[in-house]
Amino acid sequence: MITKKFTNGRGFTFYMSADHLSDQEQVRHNKIATFRQQGVEPYGDKYDVSHYSREIITKPDALDGKTVRLSGRIMTKRGHGKAGFAHIQDSEGQIQIYLREDRLGEKDYMLYKELDVGDIIGVTGEIFTTKKGEITVNVSSFSLLSKSLRPLPEKWHGLRDVELRYRQRYLDLMVNPEVRKVFIARSKIIQKMRTFLTDRGFLEVETPVMHTLAGGANARPFITHHNTLDMELYLRIATELHLKRLVVGGMDKVFELGRIFRNEGISTNHNPEFTTVEVYQANADYEDMMVLTEEMVASLAKEVLGTLTIEYQGKSLDFTPPWPRRDMQDVVKEVTGIDFDSIVDDVAARKIAREKNLELMPGLSRGEILFAFFEEFCEDKLSGPIFIKNYPVEVSPLARRNRRDPRFTDRFEAFMAGREIANAFTELNDPIDQRGRFEQQVSRRVSGDDEAHMMDEDFITALEYGMPPTGGLGIGVDRLIMILTDSPSIRDVILFPTMRPKE
């Protein structure tokens, strides 16, 4: 290690070295040693804080001339010989501080001059307003609370590199203030969601994350292993089947807000672990779930954003209930000109799919093809919010059949900005029909569809004891938060999105 020693005019000794540390890191490491030599602890004790920055900025008149104590991270620093300005940032924002040598004394002022952007300090001083009109703390004393050993990202551009932003979210939060706003909004949305439901008499419950059988959705699970039991366990892909067991047990109104896991692709709309809320209400049906959905989303928008009309990526969305309700078959007819009501069998449906150049797995049924038409040609055109209802039975293995037309189920999905946000139905409570649906799923599984459901005998057994007529709703919480915070990527609303490790 090549080391070069030099001393600056203020008695601080530095060693520049040629090892793995950058020059800026080396300087900061050396300062720690020098501070300790001078009796200054670089990782100080807790600082009694009287105010946060925002309280001071928002009511300067009441605090003018008053002494305040606050702590924060140095974000900018400007020296002027025997005086200096800096901005410190706390959880509420930034405030300017002013330090003078004739106030602090030579020793402390010299210590201040050695502080770096990124260091966390506690300051005590009086509030005043500078010539240029900025509310500022005239510091009478300060102490170093935590020495930062690495330089912060650039003050003007912030941290732009998306890879670094996700991998080192703490830096993103430090230097990109709008990021903090998104996650504060996320926290509020989830909190309001919880109180919205509990206020309406729903009971929050926790069901297993590790399943012996991953059900309730069409998705590939993550597999893990329990050593003592020596068995495979799956991380849950949905909370649905356990929540319905609770309804069988007499818990009439339940919900679970939590993380689920799907072993599938990653994209701007998909993270392997994500958050859903599922709600089940006995003596209700999917119409009731529509009302619940629109009321909940409207109340979240109102309470968190203060408005029912928002902009998402330049498009306007109005959450004022009631939202439009459209039949899937009607929407497909409107967009593609094809009336599935007049297509009576699977063969005719496959023929029309070929005409529209829709490449599908062989042997699909009429309902599956209708659903494919909807997804392919209609879904991304639904700016919403809108409810699409009456889903084919083949793609809805857990939903009750429509009384008048058993080819369909009493199911809807809510769409916003062309994305599915919610999925709900009148729950299938006929155990014999449910067994048939599972059997159909299993046969699809056998023929290669590894996302199809597995037979869940235990769930069937629960239904055989009798489940009351029940409405169920699932909401993709991350996606809803994306809409409400105008975030283009799901990674912008998940603090630590799944990333491949570096190297």
Next chain:
RNA sequence: GGGCCAUUAGCUCAGGCGGCAGAGCACCUGACUUUUAAUCAGGGUGUCCCAGGUUCGAGUCCUGGAUGGCUCACCA
């Protein structure tokens, strides 16, 4: 998984046709007691993502790989 693009200083980015590695901020040295992207004078601090190849010579061209972004497929 396929296609396209990106990776250069701590950060944000430029580097035409292959010819000594660049700017701003940050940093270092000095000046400056109400500045605010402070200013002034001086200083470039680097595994050009990695490994090969072509070439007298590669940040630049070729091959392979890594990570990320967008997109298609899959899905919510």
